[in-house]
Amino acid sequence: MSIKEIFTNALRKRRIDDLLKISQHTDLRKTLGIFDLIILGIGAVVGTGIFSIIGIAIKGGAESVGAGPAICISMVLAAVACVFSALCYSEIAAMIPVAGSAYTYTYATMGEFAAWMVGWILMLEYAIGNITVASAWCGYFTQLLKGFSHVLPPFITNCPIWLRMDYITISHMCTKYGWDIHDKIPYIFGKIPFAVNFPAIFIVFLLTIMLLKGVKESTRLASILVGINLSMIVTFIAVGAFYIKPENWQPFAPNGFEGVFMGAFLIFFAYIGFDAISTTAEEVKNPQRDLPIGILGTLIICTILYVLVALVLTGIVPLNNIDTGAPLANAMSYIHQDWFAGFISVAAIAGLTSVLLVYQLGTTRILYAMSRDYFLPKGLRLVNRKTRVPTVLTWLTALVVIVGALFMDLSISAELCNFGTFTSFIIICVAVLILRKTEPNRKRPFKVPFSPIFPILGILICTGLMLFSMKSLTTSSMLFPLWLFVGFLIYVFYGYKRKRQERFKQSTVRNMEQNVAEIVNR
Numbered sequence: 001m002s003i004k005e006i007f008t009n010a011l012r013k014r015r016i017d018d019l020l021k022i023s024q025h026t027d028l029r030k031t032l033g034i035f036d037l038i039i040l041g042i043g044a045v046v047g048t049g050i051f052s053i054i055g056i057a058i059k060g061g062a063e064s065v066g067a068g069p070a071i072c073i074s075m076v077l078a079a080v081a082c083v084f085s086a087l088c089y090s091e092i093a094a095m096i097p098v099a100g101s102a103y104t105y106t107y108a109t110m111g112e113f114a115a116w117m118v119g120w121i122l123m124l125e126y127a128i129g130n131i132t133v134a135s136a137w138c139g140y141f142t143q144l145l146k147g148f149s150h151v152l153p154p155f156i157t158n159c160p161i162w163l164r165m166d167y168i169t170i171s172h173m174c175t176k177y178g179w180d181i182h183d184k185i186p187y188i189f190g191k192i193p194f195a196v197n198f199p200a201i202f203i204v205f206l207l208t209i210m211l212l213k214g215v216k217e218s219t220r221l222a223s224i225l226v227g228i229n230l231s232m233i234v235t236f237i238a239v240g241a242f243y244i245k246p247e248n249w250q251p252f253a254p255n256g257f258e259g260v261f262m263g264a265f266l267i268f269f270a271y272i273g274f275d276a277i278s279t280t281a282e283e284v285k286n287p288q289r290d291l292p293i294g295i296l297g298t299l300i301i302c303t304i305l306y307v308l309v310a311l312v313l314t315g316i317v318p319l320n321n322i323d324t325g326a327p328l329a330n331a332m333s334y335i336h337q338d339w340f341a342g343f344i345s346v347a348a349i350a351g352l353t354s355v356l357l358v359y360q361l362g363t364t365r366i367l368y369a370m371s372r373d374y375f376l377p378k379g380l381r382l383v384n385r386k387t388r389v390p391t392v393l394t395w396l397t398a399l400v401v402i403v404g405a406l407f408m409d410l411s412i413s414a415e416l417c418n419f420g421t422f423t424s425f426i427i428i429c430v431a432v433l434i435l436r437k438t439e440p441n442r443k444r445p446f447k448v449p450f451s452p453i454f455p456i457l458g459i460l461i462c463t464g465l466m467l468f469s470m471k472s473l474t475t476s477s478m479l480f481p482l483w484l485f486v487g488f489l490i491y492v493f494y495g496y497k498r499k500r501q502e503r504f505k506q507s508t509v510r511n512m513e514q515n516v517a518e519i520v521n522r
Contacts, residue, residue, distance in 0.1 A: 009500065011111035014373075016439065019098045019108060022372070029388040031216040032284045037277050037294025038301070040361075043222040043354030044276045045302040046229055050309055051136065051348040053414060055327035057266040058314060060255070064472050067263025069314040070253035072307050074263030079303040081264070081465060082271045084458030085425035086299050087448045088432040090292035093278040094445040095435070097287030099365045101279045102424045102431075107373070109431040109438070116495050118427055119370045120487030124420035124480075126276070126363040127397060130356060131404040132413040134200035137352040138164055141199050143326055144345040159198075162186060166406055167195040200405040207357050208398040211364070214387040215283050218357060225354035230305075232347030235340070236328055237308045243335045244315030254319065265469040268418050271302065275424070276362040288445035363397040364390055374502040375495045415469075415476035416483070422466040429458040 032040075057074060060066030067074045098104045103122055107115035142164050149157040161170055162185035174181040185195050211218050253260055277294045281287050313322070313331050323330035326348070332341040368390045371381035384391050404413070432448060432455050448454050470477040 006496075010113035010496070013109065013111050014104075014107045014115075016096055016108050016442065019096055019104065022098060029215065030283055030285050032219065032280060032290070033286075034290045034293050034297075036216075036219045037280070037284065037290055038297050039219060039223045039226050040280065040358050041277050041294055041298025042230070042302060043226045043351075044358035044362075045271060045298060045355075046226070046233065046305060046351055050233065050306060051140065051326070051328060051351060053266055054306075054310065054313070055322055055324035057263040058310075058327070059319065059322050059324055060259075060262075064262045064266065064469075065255040065259045066319075067259040068251065068254040068319050069249040069310075070260050071263050071267065071314065072310045073253075074260050074267050075303065075306045075310055077260070077264040078268045078271055078465075079299065079306075081268065081425075081458070081461040082299055084454050084461065085275075085428055086295050088428045088455055088458060089275055089278055090295050090446045091432055091444060091448045092428065092435065093281055093291040093295070094288045095442065097281040097284065097291065099279060099282040099369045101275060101281075101362070101366060102428050103366055104369055105431045106427055109434040110427075112499065113491060113496075114427075115373075116370075116375055116491045117484065117487055118424060119366060119375070120484070120490070121420045121423050122366050123363070124483055125417055125424060126359050126366065127400050128404065128413050128420070129417035130204075130359040130363070130397075130401045132417060133352055133355045133359065134204055134401060134405045135166075135169075135197065135413070137203055137349065137356065138197055138199040140326060140329075140345050140348040140352065141203075143329065144342070144349060147342050147345070162195040163198045165195060166197055167193050170195055195406075197405045201402050203353065203356060204360075204398050204401050204405070207353070207360060208394055210357070211360055211394050212384070212387065212389055212391060214389055215280065215361070218361060222354050222357055225350040225357070229347050229351035229354065232343055232350075233305055233309060236332070236344060237312050239337060239340060240312035240316050240331065240335070244312060246315070248315050248318050261465065261468050262472060265418060265465050266414070267306075268421065268465065271299070275421075275428075276358050279362040279365040282365075292446040360394070360397055360401070363400075364393045367393045367397065374499055412476055412479070415473050416479055418469075419466060419476060419480040420483075422462045425462045426459050429455040429462075 054071065056064075056066075058066050058068060058071045092105045093101075096105060096108060101122065103115055103119035106118040142159060145152065145157045145159070161173075165173075167185070170184055171181060173179065174184060181193070185193050188194050210221055255262075275295075277298065278291060281291060284290050309328070313327060317327075317331045317334050321334060326345070329341045329344040329348070332338070332344055367376065368381055370376050371378070371393070380392050380396065381390060382392055383389065433452055435442070436451060
């Protein structure tokens with residue numbers, strides 16, 4: 001095979017008309033409306049960011065400085081970066097309502113190789129992001145159990161850290177506090193350390209069972225969780241507003257623009273869930289109308305909530321006293337509202353559970369689209385006849401999260417997730433610009449205003465935030481290119497060959513059908 005032929009195959013695009021035909025004859029069930037989409041969007045967005053990452057963004061982490069009270073500006077900046085991308089998502093999702101999100105859109109605009117790499121990046125965004133959420137969920141769950149110390153046995157309320165944390169996190173804690181790691185975790189045969197985040201594994205397994213029942217059933221669960229979550233957040237804002245001390249907002253930006261930009265990068269993780277809406281495109285009743293409303297509605301509602309929470313949190317707790325693990329619950333305890341701190345933990349668990357649910361849903365739909373395009377083994381895309389759920393892929397994504405939760409810590413996985421999200425957002429903006437040139441007359445139920453200015457602004461802001469953060473986040477900025485390289489190797493040694501084999505089979509079948517038709521006509 002010549003070099004020219006290899007490049008031709010790698011740049012081969014999917015026709016939009018072919019994609020639309022696939023969506024019309026999908027094995028998935030069309031059951032979602034506008035309310036369902038907004039619930040899924042809020043369920044994916046209002047979770048880890050507001051209950052965990054916000055503390056790190058305000059105070060700073062191991063490799064980043066904090067934004068301080070200026071976190072509200074960071075949130076607006078992150079929201080602005082999302083708005084341009086959200087508008088592009090809305091246009092292209094309404095135009096091509098097919099499962100797969102950015103992967104499918106890239107296939108229609110940039111070709112096979114770019115689509116595979118975007119699909120690989122989306123796995124970083126969703127699967128690795130889910131590991132982050134699972135770790136945060138475990139933290140709030142163990143904190144909630146401590147409130148039942150007078151009812152439950154000590155082994156449950158004060159569970160050993162080797163049963164609720166990964167080895168890397170425990171190792172960092174031992175280094176920080178001068179502990180002997182051999183006193184904190186057991187060693188198999190005296191050499192192999194054993195640590196497992198059991199609560200994280202449990203919740204992932206439980207949600208997998210729920211997802212297997214069907215997308216509509218999963219949405220009902222998400223509605224209940226989101227209701228609990230939002231009621232507690234609104235109450236936190238209402239109660240905390242009476243305890244705000246303006247002097248706590250001074251200095252407003254203790255680390256200047258660096259802190260604001262780093263805060264925007266970290267808090268960006270809180271916004272990534274809105275693009276999960278587009279992964280369910282084939283299960284939406286009226287995707288041309290409902291997808292843009294769901295995406296933009298989610299972004300607007302969540303931005304308002306985030307800014308209000310940030311103002312209240314930094315107004316009632318001095319910067320040095322903000323807790324990075326459970327900032328909202330700690331804030332209520334700080335103002336001696338311990339009764340409400342427990343409710344915050346319940347809301348956090350509900351919010352993080354909804355994020356886990358939607359992320360796993362999004363992961364399976366992206367892998368389903370990739371499997372349908374023959375990049376992955378055919379058996380993976382099998383759909384249950386009764387529930388219309390890709391069963392094998394649902395279990396596979398659960399296994400990935402469970403294994404990852406054994407050794408990845410929250411900060412690194414969140415940063416990697418952000419790199420993947422920024423990249424996918426940039427590609428979506430580029431895809432809209434390409435389609436405006438290649439498909440100018442195709443019907444667009446929703447159009448990005450002020451194009452090409454808005455898509456270009458989306459590209460510039462996302463690129464700027466990502467490049468700026470790489471100066472500080474040395475670990476994740478090295479792991480991200482490594483992830484891309486692994487994806488490249490998989491395409492070269494597996495995906496490309498499998499795609500050619502499938503095309504050859506399809507070509508052979510078509511030729512046989514034509515020969516049979518000619519014989520019959522004679």
